Amino acid sequence: MQFLGLSRTFWRLWATIGGLAAAAVLSLGHWVAPQTSRPDDVRRTTWLLTGGVGVVSAVIAWTSWRRWARPIETLTEAAAKIADGEYGQRIYVSAPDEVGRLAAAFHQMSERLAVQFAQLDEDRQQLRAVLSGMVEGVVAIDGEQRILFANDRAAQLLEFQPAAAVGRKLWEVVRQRPIQEIVQAALADTGTASGELEWNGPETKSLTVRVAQLAGSPARGAVVVLHDTTELRRLERLRQEFVANVSHELKTPLSVIKACVETLQDGAVDDVENRGPFLEQLVEQADRLHLLILDLLSLARIEAGTEVFEFEAVAVAPLVAACLERHRTRAEAKGLRLEAVPPVDGTAGQPPAGGPEDGRLCAWADAEAVGQILDNLVDNAVKYTPEGGRIRVRWGLDGDQVLLQVEDTGIGIPERDLPRIFERFYRVDKARSRELGGTGLGLSIVKHLVQAMQGTVRATSQLGKGSTFSVRLPRAASA
Amino acid sequence: MSKHLERDLDNLQRDIVSLASQVEETLYKAIRSLERREADLARQVIVGDAQIDEQENHIEEECLKILALHQPVAIDLRRIATVLKINTDLERMADLAVDIAERAVALHRLPLIPIPNDLQRMTDLATSMVRQSLDAFVHLDARLARRVIRLDDEVDRYNREIIDELVRLMQQSPEMVEAGLSLFSVTRHVERIADHATNIAEDVVYLVEGEIVRHRPEAVEVSE
Structure with a gap:
């Protein structure tokens, strides 16, 4: 509220004081003038006086505005700012009387408000930080x-x-x-x-x-x-499944063994002609139990980090050949073709003809562990590939890593399950996996072995067309 | 707006959102029962439908009561008209979920059939459409609703592709025909669920803008 740079209050004060005084002087002049001998002089003097009164009253108005009104205006402005949320207004009013005391009290209040609001704000921020x-x-x-x-x-x-x-x-x-x-x-x-x-x-x-x-x-x-609690529940389910799976896997061969032994006890032991199949069954089921327990033990060992690997330059070709040889009988019984596909480029190695000197591509790994990895992958491929299918094992150089691929023409893995198949006991289809004699541990063992040897394993799959498992291991300098 | 009308509308909104959450739950359970071959979960879905039917009747009665009692106009009238329609769509969706659950029970007994990857993608898309159309309703978001309407074409495309794939599968292996037919119906049901989600989205556009976009593809494209 300003006019010509000065507060309205000042103009109002000046108009009131100056107006009253000037009017008094003017009317006095008018009344006195006709009674004197030189009325014109008196009138001139009156005008001059009026002007003087105007100037003096301006000075009076300005002083009293400064003294009384300006501190209040300053306080009002500060109060408005506080109301707008600008705490901590500094008010400088030098007046010794009531107005001065008011200003001092106001100043104090403003500062305390600022401190308290800052405190509140900090507390709120802190609470928010804690909560988030x-x-x-x-x-x-x-x-x-x-x-x-x-x-x-x-x-x-x-x-x-x-x-x-x-x-x-x-x-x-x-x-x-x-x-x-x-x-x-x-x-x-x-x-x-x-x-x-x-x-x-x-x-x-x-x-x-x-x-x-x-x-x-x-x-x-x-x-x-x-x-x-997702993770908690998942682990709990895993544990439950583990117990259920292991008991199931242990129970099946055991009941067969029990039945065979009972039959033998009932007299078949003396029947030289017919006891053969029972004894074979006994061996077979005992082997199965043995395998399962080996699986469990090796997984436990790898997971606990107590498995000792003997790192050496391992030629890949003979390992693949040996692995395929181990699975050949089972694969042929199902009418599956097992193929080993050696690397084609001359730098990586020559097509193996049977001798160990042909497997020039070497991985820096533990031979037994690589064999186990291949066994598990090929075993899965044989299980999940329908009759008349084909399983290929390729190997070669990929950058400075040795790449091993097991590719089948099996039933494939649904996209959604791919990220989870390396989990312990994760089964895409529970019923089918058990039917095929899986422990649900194979891929988990593969993953742990590969990781222990600083390698990686990946799976890709097309439903109904087949799956490919790719294992990458560090390369060793060629022998 | 009178206080009573406000209160009744608030309660109505609460009822319909609660129905929506039940239907969404049923839907997810039905699909999960199919994917994981969990017959128990499927049976749970089938049994739960009675409650949803009851809730549908309740909401319809509430709508009619508000119409008769308060004779609302403008946005309030549109809201009640929309709730009436969404109510029916939700109930039909729940019925379709029950149908899917029944297929899941049937598939449980049949030889294992690989569920096409596309069917999983299609169910993901359909359920997300349901979710988004209801989000659009709750937040009065016409833009989101229009986006849902456009997604329906994608579901229809999946529908055709999956049916082609199933036909091929059944031609190759005749022992799969029964299971294949079950999956075929599932596909159809999922497609219908997406249609109902589209209906809801169209109702939301009507609720927000007062414009009827149903059967008018050109009206869907405007005001992006």
Whole structure:
């Protein structure tokens, strides 16, 4: 509120004081003039006096404005700024009287407000930082289930946009029946409620939800705390499956062995002509048990890191040949073709003709472990390839790594399962895998062995067409 | 708007969202039961349908009650009309989920058939359409709704490709015919579910903009 750079209050003061004084002087002049001998002189003097009075009153108005009005204007401006949220206004008013005291008190208040609000703000930031750093999701809702606050983790677990969710109803933002039920139970009367639920969505996850009512009556709201238990449940399932699988795998051969032994005890042992098949069965099933236990032991050893590898330059070609030889009988029984495809380029090695000197491509690895890897992969390929199929084992150089590939024309692996097939006991199809005599450990052993030898393993597959497993191991200098 | 109408509309919204969450749950369970060959989960889906039917009737009665009692106009009227339609779509979706679950039970007894990768992609797409159309309804997001409507073409494409693949499979291995036919129906059901999601999205556009885009492909493309 300024005019010509000066406050309105000043102009008003000047107009009042100056106007009154000038009017008095003028009217006095008018009244005195006719009674004197030189009325014109008197009139001139009157005008001059009026001018003087105007100037003097301006000075008076300015002084009193400075003294009384300006401090109040400064205070008003500062108060307005504080109202706008600019705390900590500094007010400099030098007046010794009431106005001065008011200004001093105001100054003090302003500074304390600034400190307190800064403190509050810091506390809030701290609280927010603590909440957003939590592993648990936290959502605060009011009695109407409107979201008051949600930390980032909650938004991630419940799959909503935190910015858009605040102020909306929880049941609108999170359309999950189990969560609704728990929240309602807590808001209704019990005060707290908790439960575990399976998330319904593209992602499968388990959540533990705890809801506690905020103090107040009627309830002013509740705090929802979410805990991701997916990993826990997965491990629990793995353990259960492990026990179930191992017992199943142990039981089947054992019951066969038991039946055979009983038959032999019942007299077949003396029947020289017919006891042969029973004894064969006994050997076969005992071998199977032996294999399973070896699998379990070697997995346990590799996982615990106690397996000692003897690293040396291992020629790949003879290992592949030996491995294929081991599986040939089984493959031929199923009408499968087993092929070894040596590298074609001359730098990597020559096509093996049978002698060990042909396998010039060498990996820096443990020969036994590489054999085990190949055995597991070829064994799987034989199992999952229907009759008349083909299994190829290729090897060659890939950069400075040795690449081993086992390729089959089997049933393939669904895309969705590919990332999980190396997990212990993960089976794409439980029923089928057991039928084929798998322990669910083969690929897991492969992965662990490869990793222990600083290599990598990958699987690609086309459903119904076949799968390819690629193992890469560090290369050794050629012998 | 009178306080009573406001309260009734709020309750209605809550009921329909709760129905939506139940139907979504049923849908995911049905598909999971098919993919993982879990017959128990499938039976759970089949049994749960009665509750959804009950909820549908309840919502319809509520809508009619509000119409008769408050005679709402403009956006309130559009909202009730939309809820009435979405209600029916949701219930049909749940029925289709039950059909899929029944197929899952049937497949459990039949020889194993590889589920085509495309079918998994198609179910992912269809369920995400359902999810997004309901998100659009809850957030009154016409843009999202239009996006859902356009996704339907993709589902139809998958539908054709999967059916071709299944026909080829059944020609190659006749012992797979029964299982193949089950998967064939599943594909059809998933396609129908996507159609219902499209319907919901169209209703959302109507609710937000007051414009009817159903059977008018040119109206879907505008105002991006």
